[in-house]
Amino acid sequence: MDAQGRGRAENIDPADQWVLNPQTGDYELRLSPSAEQSPPQTGVPGPRRAAPRRGAARPADPQQGTPQQGAPRPGTRGPERPGGRGGGREQVPGQRRRRAAQPEAAGSRRKGKTKKKKSTGKRILAWTGGTVAFVIVTAGVGGYLYYQHLNGNITSVSDDGAGTGGFSKDRAINILLVGTDERSGDGNKGYGDEGSVGHADTTILLHVSKDRSNATALSIPRDLITDIPDCPTKQDDGTTKTIPGSQKVRFNESLGQNERTPSCVMRTVTQITGIRLDHFMVADFNAVKTLSSAVDGVDVCLAKDFDDPKSHLKLPKGKHSIEGEDALAFVRTRYTVGTGGDLSRIQLQQQFLSSLMRKLKSKGTLTNPRKMISLAEAGTKALTVDSKIDDILKLRDLGMELGKFDMKNLTFATTPVVDNPAEKKPVTVVLNKTKADELFSMMREDVSLTEVKKKEKKEKAAVAARLKGPRAEAGDVRVDVYNGSERIGAAQETLSWLQNTEGVTKSSQLGNAGKQGKTTVEYSPGQADEARKLADLMGLPAAALKPGKSEKNAQGLPAVVLTLGADFKGAGVPVKAPSKAPDGVQKVGADKTVCAE
Numbered sequence: 001m002d003a004q005g006r007g008r009a010e011n012i013d014p015a016d017q018w019v020l021n022p023q024t025g026d027y028e029l030r031l032s033p034s035a036e037q038s039p040p041q042t043g044v045p046g047p048r049r050a051a052p053r054r055g056a057a058r059p060a061d062p063q064q065g066t067p068q069q070g071a072p073r074p075g076t077r078g079p080e081r082p083g084g085r086g087g088g089r090e091q092v093p094g095q096r097r098r099r100a101a102q103p104e105a106a107g108s109r110r111k112g113k114t115k116k117k118k119s120t121g122k123r124i125l126a127w128t129g130g131t132v133a134f135v136i137v138t139a140g141v142g143g144y145l146y147y148q149h150l151n152g153n154i155t156s157v158s159d160d161g162a163g164t165g166g167f168s169k170d171r172a173i174n175i176l177l178v179g180t181d182e183r184s185g186d187g188n189k190g191y192g193d194e195g196s197v198g199h200a201d202t203t204i205l206l207h208v209s210k211d212r213s214n215a216t217a218l219s220i221p222r223d224l225i226t227d228i229p230d231c232p233t234k235q236d237d238g239t240t241k242t243i244p245g246s247q248k249v250r251f252n253e254s255l256g257q258n259e260r261t262p263s264c265v266m267r268t269v270t271q272i273t274g275i276r277l278d279h280f281m282v283a284d285f286n287a288v289k290t291l292s293s294a295v296d297g298v299d300v301c302l303a304k305d306f307d308d309p310k311s312h313l314k315l316p317k318g319k320h321s322i323e324g325e326d327a328l329a330f331v332r333t334r335y336t337v338g339t340g341g342d343l344s345r346i347q348l349q350q351q352f353l354s355s356l357m358r359k360l361k362s363k364g365t366l367t368n369p370r371k372m373i374s375l376a377e378a379g380t381k382a383l384t385v386d387s388k389i390d391d392i393l394k395l396r397d398l399g400m401e402l403g404k405f406d407m408k409n410l411t412f413a414t415t416p417v418v419d420n421p422a423e424k425k426p427v428t429v430v431l432n433k434t435k436a437d438e439l440f441s442m443m444r445e446d447v448s449l450t451e452v453k454k455k456e457k458k459e460k461a462a463v464a465a466r467l468k469g470p471r472a473e474a475g476d477v478r479v480d481v482y483n484g485s486e487r488i489g490a491a492q493e494t495l496s497w498l499q500n501t502e503g504v505t506k507s508s509q510l511g512n513a514g515k516q517g518k519t520t521v522e523y524s525p526g527q528a529d530e531a532r533k534l535a536d537l538m539g540l541p542a543a544a545l546k547p548g549k550s551e552k553n554a555q556g557l558p559a560v561v562l563t564l565g566a567d568f569k570g571a572g573v574p575v576k577a578p579s580k581a582p583d584g585v586q587k588v589g590a591d592k593t594v595c596a597e
Helices: 033-037 130-154 262-273 285-294 326-331 342-360 369-383 392-402 433-444 462-469 489-502 525-538
Strands: 018-020 027-028 155-157 173-180 200-208 216-218 224-230 231-234 238-241 246-250 278-285 298-304 316-321 383-386 408-414 416-419 430-432 478-485 505-512 520-523 545-547 558-564 586-587
Touching: 130 369, 130 392, 155 520, 173 392, 200 262, 200 342, 200 392, 216 262, 216 416, 216 433, 224 262, 224 408, 224 430, 231 262, 238 525, 262 278, 262 433, 285 326, 285 369, 298 342, 298 383, 316 326, 326 342, 326 416, 342 408, 369 383, 383 416, 462 545, 478 489, 489 505, 525 545, 525 558
Parallel strands: 155 383, 173 278, 216 408, 478 505, 478 558, 520 545
Antiparallel strands: 018 027, 173 200, 200 216, 224 246, 231 238, 278 383, 298 316, 408 586, 416 430, 520 558
């Protein structure tokens, strides 16, 4: 098949040449015998050139006005035939036909254990990485050339050192997903603000837990007033330019404004949440249109008729399958949904993304070669990624990790905010500090927003029972405080807080201990009530309580030993993260269908 997928004399659709192998459960590209006898044709599109920088014009076909698929781009030359020049593009031999499995004799059995067939959902785990894995693994040599072609689709930008250096399989993963309001692309100028530099219009921090059992997708409002830090940014000539920060501006200015790149959005999000990010992915208007079309539409539900004059969305009440322009209009709608503001639009976008992800993971998509190839094309063309994942195989590895959690354990949430008190008629918002800090703490500590049954319980019943029982009065708690956090003055700070704020007057500060990762409370059996009281005051988990021996204080009396660890955040700040999201935080499970109001 050629770049358009119909290069054979028989005009066979390539999707019809992907055959399910019942022994492996995988799809394989198989060509008919007549195809093998035909003159060899190119099996896959040739590699594309590196994508131009944003704003640069793409070469156009002089007759059609757009580049032709599968044809060499202007200024480039296809591979040459061996032994000569000018023969046009190289004719790649057709895909070798796989050898058919030999039938077994009746009653015979293969030696060894039968390999358990993997489920389709587990075999293809994520919409980008899994799609690419499917195409490469099942297409053999043709798949390698297609891999090169997909690599040419990818646009990448440096993260300028703003991230962790890349995800790891042995820790939680944090990905920044950014949708810009740049109007480039066919049909997008009609949405207004034609000259937009591409601000951070939609921003989601995707946190996937260390054990891959759950995930949280946290939306950050574009109209959030915040400080944007200085952003060292790599230039085209290889030099680094520091773009000055801004104070008390809209969050969406962290991208595009003053030539800020996605790495600046990473730095801003880390400054707001305290979470360091592994990677970023940026999409423009075209991504919504192409991805929704690649899956043959996304299912949405409306609780009322929608007629939005700005987004041009006009749909009656009820359930609909939308794609292309209608899908873009849906995620841009805000004047006819909720309160008519950006926060209501965020809820609409979360509903759309939940439905899109369910569609991507459905069997109707994962078992359809045509859709898988369309997704591979759409996904690699639609996204700009950081340079740490600018290769299909790297995206595949990341996708395999992101695809491990169950959709029912993915929760969409919105950063807690309140109207900006500095405005008489608020059009912007500021953080709801108390609720936001609790939510950010949960994400940093890898606490799920869903009720997930952990594979391994970190605290057994016996450990949890240490917090059960009576508490001593604060004035009766004897405690010696040691600093194992390597934070200068932490023990003295804690001592002052215990004595002056909490009334623990029988306390002493005894200097530094060895470096310690976690804060602990050691006590003798007769001091369990004092240890529980101290744990309550310090906000310590049950695992921090260590029954054993106490020590004698300066008066020769037994004292509980409090050793501050690296998890110590400050006197009066709970060490453990909350066990549930603060009341009032907007959140919805990705496995639920919600009708927009």
